[in-house]
Amino acid sequence: xxxxxxxxxxxxxxxxxxxxxxxxxxxxxxxxxxxxxxxxxxxxxxxxxxxxxxxxxxxxxxxxxxxxxxxxxxxxxxxxxxxxxxxxxxxxxxxxxxxxxxxxxxxxxxxxxxxxxxxxxxxxxxxxxxxxxxxxxxxxxxxxxxxxxxxxxxxxxxxxxxxxxxxxxxxxxxxxxxxxxxxxxxxxxxxxxxxxxxxxxxxxxxxxxxxxxxxxxxxxxxxxxxxxxxxxxxxxxxxxxxxxxxxxxxxxxxxxxxxxxxxxxxxxxxxxxxxxxxxxxxxxxxxxxxxxxxxxxxxxxxxxxxxxxxxxxxxxxxxxxxxxxxxxxxxxxxxxxxxxxxxxxxxxxxxxxxxxxxxxxxxxxxxxxxxxxxxxxxxxxxxx
Amino acid sequence: xxxxxxxxxxxxxxxxxxxxxxxxxxxxxxxxxxxxxxxxxxxxxxxxxxxxxxxxxxxxxxxxxxxxxxxxxxxxxxxxxxxxxxxxxxxxxxxxxxxxxxxxxxxxxxxxxxxxxxxxxxxxxxxxxxxxxxxxxxxxxxxxxxxxxxxxxxxxxxxxxxxxxxxxxxxxxxxxxxxxxxxxxxxxxxxxxxxxxxxxxxxxxxxxxxxxxxxxxxxxxxxxxxxxxxxxxxxxxxxxxxxxxxxxxxxxxxxxxxxxxxxxxxxxxxxxxxxxxxxxxxxxxxxxxxxxxxxxxxxxxxxxxxxxxxxxxxxxxxxxxxxxxxxxxxxxxxxxxxxxxxxxxxxxxxxxxxxxxxxxxxxxxxxxxxxxxxxxxxxxxxxx
Numbered sequence: 001x002x003x004x005x006x007x008x009x010x011x012x013x014x015x016x017x018x019x020x021x022x023x024x025x026x027x028x029x030x031x032x033x034x035x036x037x038x039x040x041x042x043x044x045x046x047x048x049x050x051x052x053x054x055x056x057x058x059x060x061x062x063x064x065x066x067x068x069x070x071x072x073x074x075x076x077x078x079x080x081x082x083x084x085x086x087x088x089x090x091x092x093x094x095x096x097x098x099x100x101x102x103x104x105x106x107x108x109x110x111x112x113x114x115x116x117x118x119x120x121x122x123x124x125x126x127x128x129x130x131x132x133x134x135x136x137x138x139x140x141x142x143x144x145x146x147x148x149x150x151x152x153x154x155x156x157x158x159x160x161x162x163x164x165x166x167x168x169x170x171x172x173x174x175x176x177x178x179x180x181x182x183x184x185x186x187x188x189x190x191x192x193x194x195x196x197x198x199x200x201x202x203x204x205x206x207x208x209x210x211x212x213x214x215x216x217x218x219x220x221x222x223x224x225x226x227x228x229x230x231x232x233x234x235x236x237x238x239x240x241x242x243x244x245x246x247x248x249x250x251x252x253x254x255x256x257x258x259x260x261x262x263x264x265x266x267x268x269x270x271x272x273x274x275x276x277x278x279x280x281x282x283x284x285x286x287x288x289x290x291x292x293x294x295x296x297x298x299x300x301x302x303x304x305x306x307x308x309x310x311x312x313x314x315x316x317x318x319x320x321x322x323x324x325x326x327x328x329x330x331x332x333x334x335x336x337x338x339x340x341x342x343x344x345x346x347x348x349x350x351x352x353x354x355x356x357x358x359x360x361x362x363x364x365x366x367x368x369x370x371x372x373x374x375x376x377x378x379x380x381x382x383x384x
Numbered sequence: 385x386x387x388x389x390x391x392x393x394x395x396x397x398x399x400x401x402x403x404x405x406x407x408x409x410x411x412x413x414x415x416x417x418x419x420x421x422x423x424x425x426x427x428x429x430x431x432x433x434x435x436x437x438x439x440x441x442x443x444x445x446x447x448x449x450x451x452x453x454x455x456x457x458x459x460x461x462x463x464x465x466x467x468x469x470x471x472x473x474x475x476x477x478x479x480x481x482x483x484x485x486x487x488x489x490x491x492x493x494x495x496x497x498x499x500x501x502x503x504x505x506x507x508x509x510x511x512x513x514x515x516x517x518x519x520x521x522x523x524x525x526x527x528x529x530x531x532x533x534x535x536x537x538x539x540x541x542x543x544x545x546x547x548x549x550x551x552x553x554x555x556x557x558x559x560x561x562x563x564x565x566x567x568x569x570x571x572x573x574x575x576x577x578x579x580x581x582x583x584x585x586x587x588x589x590x591x592x593x594x595x596x597x598x599x600x601x602x603x604x605x606x607x608x609x610x611x612x613x614x615x616x617x618x619x620x621x622x623x624x625x626x627x628x629x630x631x632x633x634x635x636x637x638x639x640x641x642x643x644x645x646x647x648x649x650x651x652x653x654x655x656x657x658x659x660x661x662x663x664x665x666x667x668x669x670x671x672x673x674x675x676x677x678x679x680x681x682x683x684x685x686x687x688x689x690x691x692x693x694x695x696x697x698x699x700x701x702x703x704x705x706x707x708x709x710x711x712x713x714x715x716x717x718x719x720x721x722x723x724x725x726x727x728x729x730x731x732x733x734x735x736x737x738x739x740x741x742x743x744x745x746x747x748x749x750x751x752x753x754x755x756x757x758x759x760x761x762x763x764x765x766x767x768x
Contacts, residue, residue, distance in 0.1 A: 131682060273402055287656075
């Protein structure tokens with residue numbers, strides 16, 4: 001099968017390398033506005049060199065971002081070309097349109113590396129659903145945040161110092177907002193939930209709290225109390241509704257999540273039949289992600305796949321039905337009702353509160369109120 | 385697709401239940417010598433009612449043991465029927481013959497639950513190999529041993545007491561030898577290695593040391609020194625040869641393996657491209673294993689699969705090339721050369737030695753010598 005790679009950055013070049021050991025996959029074109037002297041024989045700046053080439057049966061979109069990736073991907077599908085992509089921004093923002101476009105044009109659209117990078121998480125989630133009901137999904141899906149948190153736990157370092165180190169090592173972007181504010185985790189939550197529950201969740205509906213405001217003192221408290229802090233995506237069935245949220249969570253030492261080091265990911269589904277099933281590995285990186293993308297290509301070439309959800313279901317999102325204890329720390333927690341305070345103490349000019357079990361809705365609303373009032377605030381769910 | 389289930393025990397009845405939610409899979413026959421009044425309409429004691437029924441396209445062998453499972457499975461294949469099985473004894477003992485029989489008769493032979501139970505380990509191992517080279521596989525693949533070791537670590541209990549409790553709960557067989565002497569782990573090592581490396585390993589060639597001789601004092605020493613003891617399978621490339629062995633291993637607190645509780649399994653592959661990839665879940669049990677078996681059926685019905693290794697390669701097994709430190713404890717360790725003793729102390733009438741790095745071959749040879757001399761002995765590799 002002749003393919004084209006759009007975007008020759010980290011993942012695009014990883015896919016190119018991995019495709020070398022995939023019999024039957026031949027990279028005919030690379031589309032990139034930059035020059036790569038070693039690849040000039042197949043390099044072009046013009047997307048039409050791919051769209052107009054009937055020999056190219058599959059397009060691997062590795063540019064990132066929503067536009068013009070969306071236009072290129074849908075353009076390729078309308079020309080009868082299959083599409084694979086690791087682009088979580090695109091898949092999360094345009095899930096419904098892309099699934100519909102693939103179905104209308106009778107082509108395959110695969111995006112296994114869009115959540116989990118090198119981990120075949122989405123692939124196995126789809127496979128599991130064939131004879132099991134998924135009750136919930138959760139996981140550590142952002143390697144940058146895990147690297148930062150792991151280093152803070154191990155070295156006692158400040159958030160800013162570890163972030164700067166991660167940026168120097170290339171583990172974090174120059175603008176780290178998508179990672180540390182939880183937006184990347186949110187996108188993987190949307191994609192995973194849509195597959196697990198036939199849902200059509202929208203990013204803007206899912207409460208998301210990142211790790212930007214965590215301090216060395218917060219981590220020291222975790223260490224002293226036997227907790228490890230991780231950034232988690234969570235989604236699951238709650239009666240007729242779904243819950244879905246992104247927040248830091250505190251795990252006890254014997255939780256599998258506590259053993260996830262450096263920039264690794266760990267993602268779990270719970271099925272009625274199979275129980276908990278977890279997948280661990282490299283959630284990003286040139287060769288892991290590129291290889292996962294090529295695995296999707298091989299599946300398409302071999303006719304291996306799982307029927308996608310049939311149009312999806314408009315689930316109600318209801319985070320009032322999930323409740324747990326929280327760690328709150330802020331310069332002013334006076335807005336908190338006394339009834340939810342299980343334990344409270346001062347730390348310098350800050351207040352720390354361990355809450356009674358409260359709903360995710362209530363906790364994230366309180367966080368939003370703090371943000372609106374300009375209060376320095378950090379929170380983490382307590383996993384028990 | 386009409387199917388038959390041979391053996392209506394735990395896994396057979398789990399597969400029956402799971403098949404209810406698998407569209408297109410219909411259980412036409414159950415073969416068992418026992419009576420199950422609720423299933424008399426499809427129950428038979430005669431295997432020929434299945435073999436002679438051309439409507440039955442697939443046979444799920446859930447009887448266990450090598451004979452007559454082997455005769456029934458090959459008989460079904462020769463009648464053009466696909467076969468799925470969770471039977472690790474059968475697959476490990478007769479791997480080559482069964483793969484050849486399936487190929488000769490143009491049918492599919494799948495056994496995902498034979499290692500990992502409900503975990504799609506073997507399935508993903510096969511999928512990974514398509515565009516990656518597997519360097520090594522290792523894992524906790526025996527839930528009974530993990531349950532026993534976890535309880536010994538948590539409760540400080542004696543081996544015999546925890547084993548008796550596990551037997552009472554149905555987690556351990558009345559004759560627990562296959563589990564606690566490592567034979568079950570060995571079989572899963574053979575099967576995983578054959579797939580990972582196109583190998584044709586034989587059970588009798590792989591050094592295997594179980595947990596039968598571990599004591600509360602061994603575990604107390606582990607706890608005091610920050611180690612968690614697990615029973616592991618290990619196999620991988622060593623130059624042109626392979627290494628493969630089964631032994632207890634000591635993991636530090638931050639290893640993922642240390643977080644594997646109760647009767648769960650955790651199995652890892654390391655690929656050149658993808659790096660380490662781990663799979664965690666229920667390694668046994670009625671619904672997890674039954675569901676995994678039905679997933680194999682759905683794959684066959686949908687034409688989903690991965691070309692098996694082409695005849696296999698006769699790898700040399702060479703455990704002299706892998707070396708690590710060991711914990712040795714015995715009533716008489718005087719046979720040990722002084723050069724390998726890094727640390728030594730007495731515990732009651734026993735001697736405990738922490739070795740310098742020694743080869744797996746040397747360690748298992750020493751264990752065999754102790755056994756031959758009737759010396760009470762326990763050893764565990766130290767994972768670093």
